[in-house]
Amino acid sequence: MLHVVFVLTLFLALPAVAVDTKTPPAKEPPPLPSPAPLAVKDVAPGSAVRGEVQIKQQRPVYSNPFGTLYDDEVLFPGNISGTYLRFSWNKPNLIGVLPVLSSGEVVLIEHYRHPLRRWIWEIPRGMGDDNDLEALARQELKEEVGVHDCTLSKMGVITPDSGILTYEVKLFLATGCQRGKVERERDTGTVRNVRYISFKNFEAMIQSGEITDSFSIVAMHRARPRLLRR
Amino acid sequence: MLHVVFVLTLFLALPAVAVDTKTPPAKEPPPLPSPAPLAVKDVAPGSAVRGEVQIKQQRPVYSNPFGTLYDDEVLFPGNISGTYLRFSWNKPNLIGVLPVLSSGEVVLIEHYRHPLRRWIWEIPRGMGDDNDLEALARQELKEEVGVHDCTLSKMGVITPDSGILTYEVKLFLATGCQRGKVERERDTGTVRNVRYISFKNFEAMIQSGEITDSFSIVAMHRARPRLLRR
Numbered sequence: 001m002l003h004v005v006f007v008l009t010l011f012l013a014l015p016a017v018a019v020d021t022k023t024p025p026a027k028e029p030p031p032l033p034s035p036a037p038l039a040v041k042d043v044a045p046g047s048a049v050r051g052e053v054q055i056k057q058q059r060p061v062y063s064n065p066f067g068t069l070y071d072d073e074v075l076f077p078g079n080i081s082g083t084y085l086r087f088s089w090n091k092p093n094l095i096g097v098l099p100v101l102s103s104g105e106v107v108l109i110e111h112y113r114h115p116l117r118r119w120i121w122e123i124p125r126g127m128g129d130d131n132d133l134e135a136l137a138r139q140e141l142k143e144e145v146g147v148h149d150c151t152l153s154k155m156g157v158i159t160p161d162s163g164i165l166t167y168e169v170k171l172f173l174a175t176g177c178q179r180g181k182v183e184r185e186r187d188t189g190t191v192r193n194v195r196y197i198s199f200k201n202f203e204a205m206i207q208s209g210e211i212t213d214s215f216s217i218v219a220m221h222r223a224r225p226r227l228l229r230r
Numbered sequence: 231m232l233h234v235v236f237v238l239t240l241f242l243a244l245p246a247v248a249v250d251t252k253t254p255p256a257k258e259p260p261p262l263p264s265p266a267p268l269a270v271k272d273v274a275p276g277s278a279v280r281g282e283v284q285i286k287q288q289r290p291v292y293s294n295p296f297g298t299l300y301d302d303e304v305l306f307p308g309n310i311s312g313t314y315l316r317f318s319w320n321k322p323n324l325i326g327v328l329p330v331l332s333s334g335e336v337v338l339i340e341h342y343r344h345p346l347r348r349w350i351w352e353i354p355r356g357m358g359d360d361n362d363l364e365a366l367a368r369q370e371l372k373e374e375v376g377v378h379d380c381t382l383s384k385m386g387v388i389t390p391d392s393g394i395l396t397y398e399v400k401l402f403l404a405t406g407c408q409r410g411k412v413e414r415e416r417d418t419g420t421v422r423n424v425r426y427i428s429f430k431n432f433e434a435m436i437q438s439g440e441i442t443d444s445f446s447i448v449a450m451h452r453a454r455p456r457l458l459r460r
Contacts, residue, residue, distance in 0.1 A: 043347050044347045044348075046342075046347060051342060051419065051420060051422050052342045052349075052420070053342055053344040053420055061292045062291045062292040062299055062301070064301055064313065064315065066315060067315050067394070069292055069299045069317070071292070071294055072344070074344065076419065076420065077419040077420065078419055083294065084344045085294065085296060085297050085345075086344060086345035087299070087317050087345070087394060089394075111392070112276075112281060112282045112283055113283075113389075113392040113393070114283040114302070114304065114314045114316060115315075115316035115317070115392065115393065115394055115395055115396045116389055116392055116395075116396065116398075117273050117274045117276060117396075118274075119282075120389065120392055122392060125393070156439035156442070157439065157442050158442050158443075158444050158447065159343075159346055159350065159442045159443055159444065160390045160391040160395075160444045161390040161391055161395060161444065161445075162341070162343040162345065162346055162350055162352060162443055163343070163345065163355070164297070164317060164319075164345055164395070165345055165346075165390075165391060165394070165395075166345045166346065166347075168346075168442065189281065189306060189307040189308055190281060190282070190283055190306065190307065192281050206451065206452075207452065207455070209386035209387065212386070212387050212388050212389045212398065213388075213389055213392055214388050214389065214390045214391070214444035214445075214447075214448055215391075215444075217388065217444075217447070217448045217451055218444055218447045218448065220451075221436065221447060221450075221451045222436075222437065225437070
């Protein structure tokens with residue numbers, strides 16, 4: 001799962017910073033391409049009278065092929081005007097999946113996360129356009145941890161940070177999985193370890209603070225009664 | 231806990247959209263103010279050779295007084311160039327706190343969340359400049375749910391979304407709290423309910439999917455052995 005651009009993309013709303021030092025400048029610089037209009041997805045405007053944050057104007061302020069930041073003009077209860085940030089991925093479907101082998105072991109990956117600037121232990125996750133979320137979950141399991149033939153069940157949704165993120169993430173439990181060859185993501189290669197641990201040790205990693213990833217912790221918590229029942 | 235602007239702020243890198251319809255235009259429009267330089271916080275550059283996402287250039291692409299979006303130029307393992315988004319709040323300290331009354335009831339709030347465009351049940355949370363996180367937690371408890379005289383204990387950190395967010399959130403458990411008058415946040419007023427429920431019912435709201443907020447679920451999970459032990 002990645003949000004990587006292989007060529008430098010839309011410098012929408014950015015001052016020109018790229019300078020080609022190899023080519024002598026033309027006398028008349030070519031006109032800059034018109035910036036593509038920033039996409040605005042329809043969202044409920046809300047009502048300040050009902051105590052909600054009412055959107056007066058949606059303002060996408062930065063977008064690339066992967067995500068969009070909005071700094072909306074809003075009206076708060078009490079007729080107070082302001083602005084409010086929100087961040088959205090451009091792909092509509094996000095999933096997290098907790099893989100459990102037929103032997104009972106949980107499968108985790110150690111992933112280098114650019115925003116945090118460190119390696120973290122987490123469950124596989126993914127993002128896609130296709131509404132077949134189970135297919136997306138199976139693909140991520142295969143690519144990131146090399147497991148297959150799992151039985152998938154839904155574990156509801158989480159909202160990772162209601163203060164900035166627009167999206168819910170759908171969680172799945174994958175049980176009875178078989179170990180196979182890991183087909184690492186070719187284009188980023190930022191996973192360095194796969195670990196197979198007991199559910200008890202998975203819980204212990206969370207309680208000790210070794211695991212901080214909210215997707216993993218919520219998935220573990222929702223899976224707990226299902227796995228301990230057996 | 232808010233990220234609200236009461237006057238329209240920095241239109242950094244934005245096309246001019248504000249038009250004053252009341253004042254006739256001057257013949258010579260006044261020069262636009264120079265955009266303030268976007269802040270860049272030092273982060274570890276990383277090393278693609280070690281399998282990390284190496285930052286070639288940090289690129290803040292939008293900033294307001296509350297948060298900053300970066301679209302960094304990076305180098306992935308295998309010498310692959312790309313860009314990568316990350317979002318940071320400008321205030322360094324973020325907390326979430328699970329309040330438990332001396333009677334054993336958990337205190338939750340129903341908050342209208344702009345990014346999600348809906349009401350969600352969650353624990354109090356806050357953001358601040360001061361490194362005294364316990365003071366911040368007590369202040370949020372007082373303002374959002376009107377409880378006081380709590381005993382605070384640390385419950386580690388969570389990383390709400392390692393795919394986009396740069397920060398950790400410190401979690402606290404507040405026990406033995408006394409109920410008092412709720413001093414609602416004057417400036418947003420987007421909390422409509424406070425609920426006092428048993429720990430068992432709190433867990434049930436999470437299992438049923440009525441609670442989706444990751445801060446609340448992780449706090450509950452970390453608090454579980456401490457509260458059930460008593």
